[in-house]
Amino acid sequence: MQFSSIIAASIMATMAFAAPAPVPEPAAEAASQLIDLWVDAGFLGLKFTGSSTVGTCVNLPSNFNDKISSGKAKPGFRCTTWVDANCLGTGFSFNESPGASSFPSWINDKSSSWKCVKA
Secondary structure (H helix, E strand, O other): OHHHHHHHHEEEEHHOOOOOOOOOOOOOOOOEEEEEEEEEEEEEEEEEEEEEEOOEEOOOOOEEEEEEEEEEEEOOEEEEEEEEEHHEEEEEEOOOOOOEOOOOOOOOOOOOEEEEEEO
């Protein structure tokens, strides 16, 4: 009887001091294609396909900065382009369909950054 009490106490003591299992870190969200932008109205001319994580602001590369005239979000997203870098200033938003075949004059050839969120 005494032997089983010692074993039970030993097991209980071991359980009390056991470290909890580490919680795995959540996986970082992978970048994916979210937006298509064109230098000409009507989805024509040179095309930029932007990849990022959802909700992250991205500055346009120099060869597309201040040159965008039309755009479409990828399916399931709503995208915004801004007149200033770092998603500052005035923004213009659009979805996949119909997209924006012709940006308004106040942002046409003036976009410097973009960001997409789930629609």
